[in-house]
Amino acid sequence: MIDRDHAAPSPDATAAHHKLDALSARLRSATLDALWRQWSAVGGMVSARARATSVVDPEVLMLMSLALETVEPRFGDLLSDWARLNSELLSVQRMRNLARRFPEGIGESLAAFARIALTEGKDHRWKSIAGTEASLDLGRRHQGKSRATRAQLLEPTALLLRLRLVFGVGIKADLIGFLLSTDRGERASIGTIATATGYTVAAVRKAAQALAEARVIEEEEGARAEYHADRGKWTSLLGIESVPPWRAWSERYIFVAHFLAWARDADARPLTSYLLESRGRELLEQHPGAFRWNDVWRQQSRVMEGTGADELSVAIDALAQRMMREA
Numbered sequence: 055m056i057d058r059d060h061a062a063p064s065p066d067a068t069a070a071h072h073k074l075d076a077l078s079a080r081l082r083s084a085t086l087d088a089l090w091r092q093w094s095a096v097g098g099m100v101s102a103r104a105r106a107t108s109v110v111d112p113e114v115l116m117l118m119s120l121a122l123e124t125v126e127p128r129f130g131d132l133l134s135d136w137a138r139l140n141s142e143l144l145s146v147q148r149m150r151n152l153a154r155r156f157p158e159g160i161g162e163s164l165a166a167f168a169r170i171a172l173t174e175g176k177d178h179r180w181k182s183i184a185g186t187e188a189s190l191d192l193g194r195r196h197q198g199k200s201r202a203t204r205a206q207l208l209e210p211t212a213l214l215l216r217l218r219l220v221f222g223v224g225i226k227a228d229l230i231g232f233l234l235s236t237d238r239g240e241r242a243s244i245g246t247i248a249t250a251t252g253y254t255v256a257a258v259r260k261a262a263q264a265l266a267e268a269r270v271i272e273e274e275e276g277a278r279a280e281y282h283a284d285r286g287k288w289t290s291l292l293g294i295e296s297v298p299p300w301r302a303w304s305e306r307y308i309f310v311a312h313f314l315a316w317a318r319d320a321d322a323r324p325l326t327s328y329l330l331e332s333r334g335r336e337l338l339e340q341h342p343g344a345f346r347w348n349d350v351w352r353q354q355s356r357v358m359e360g361t362g363a364d365e366l367s368v369a370i371d372a373l374a375q376r377m378m379r380e381a
Contacts, residue, residue: 070325077370078317084374085310086126088381089119092303096212097140097205098132106211108380109235111303113149117156118307120163121314123192128201130192134170135202141171143205143215145223146179148252155308157315166192211298225253225261233271233283235300237348241280249343252304301380305343306373313337313370334366345369350376 063071087103092115095106116136119129146168153164165185170192172180207216213235217227228251236242242250248258262281266273272282285297316333338345338353345351351372353365 064326066327067325070327070330071321073327073367074317074320074325074330077367078314080374081310081313081370082122082125084377085118085307086122088303088377089115089122089129091381092211093119093132095206095209096215097136097203099201099203100128100132104381106209106381107298108211108301108303109213109231109298110211110215112144112215113152114304114307116144116149116167117152117160117164118311120167120192121156121160121311123163132201133167134192135200137167137170138174139202140205140215141175141177141180143218143223144171145218145228146183148228150183151252152304152308156311159315160311163192208293210294210296213292213298216292225251225257226265228253229258229261229265229281230271230283230288232300233281234285234288234297237299241274241282243278243280247281250300250302250347299380302343302347305341305347306377309337309341309344309373312341331366338366338369344373348376348380 090098090100090102091104091106092110093100094102095110096112096115116133119133123129123133149164153160162185165183168180168184169186171177172184205212205215207219214228214231217231218224221227221230229247232247232250233242244255244259244262247253247262248255251258253261262271262273262279265271266281270283272284274280274282289295289297316337320333342353345353351369353369
């Protein structure tokens with residue numbers, strides 16, 4: 055009698071696992087590269103192969119680093135020290151909202167981060183999500199060697215943090231930062247701003263109208279109102295030559311987190327080329343913003359049976375290349 059529980063995997067299963075492992079490694083490597091570059095722009099005492107070139111999204115930077123802390127333990131100490139020194143520059147509500155879009159399990163890590171911000175950073179806004187002393191701890195907390203400094207807000211890619219210091223942590227600072235960093239300074243609709251920043255349409259509309267009334271940004275009326283920020287005026291005010299571009303880091307990192315979580319779970323389960331194809335296609339369809347924003351890659355409207363795995367490879371490669379180029 056054959057023991058099916060211990061039978062050798064089929065060639066198809068072996069090939070599917072190898073393919074998924076390769077895709078995961080490619081995506082994880084590109085993500086780590088982007089994270090290190092972004093950390094170096096906001097006060098992380100880290101070495102990176104190059105400087106960050108796009109606007110850093112601080113909340114999703116924290117969450118993606120928390121999600122990869124088991125893979126890269128250095129993130130634990132970095133997050134702990136940064137929370138102690140800079141937590142007041144973060145939006146607690148936005149962090150909570152984005153965390154809901156990450157895979158299950160991020161909550162405990164976020165609670166540990168919040169506990170440090172509360173107890174050591176003396177930032178009482180984090181009390182509602184701070185964990186207890188018995189919950190997960192971040193990092194090994196090397197004594198006497200800080201992994202972070204106060205964020206250097208004159209760094210152009212730290213634009214959102216700098217604007218928050220001026221306007222306060224909230225939607226108005228982020229709305230201005232987005233409008234300044236859109237490609238070619240284009241006008242943006244309420245829906246576009248809401249998708250990019252993660253705030254509700256109603257909240258964005260209220261903030262945009264208030265800023266336009268105060269002549270901080272410009273409104274163009276039409277079938278749908280669109281808004282614009284004068285780059286020339288703002289770069290002069292901020293003392294920078296140019297504004298770094300906005301990239302959809304929240305959408306990209308949320309997709310990465312779900313893909314890596316699936317790959318990790320699939321490692322201990324039966325897998326076939328068909329399952330790889332179908333689940334990969336589902337993930338692409340569930341996270342279109344990671345690919346459509348900035349035209350990273352566009353899924354065909356009709357996918358022929360048997361081509362999904364190849365499509366997944368093309369999409370992952372396109373995203374990995376873009377993240378390494380645009381971090």
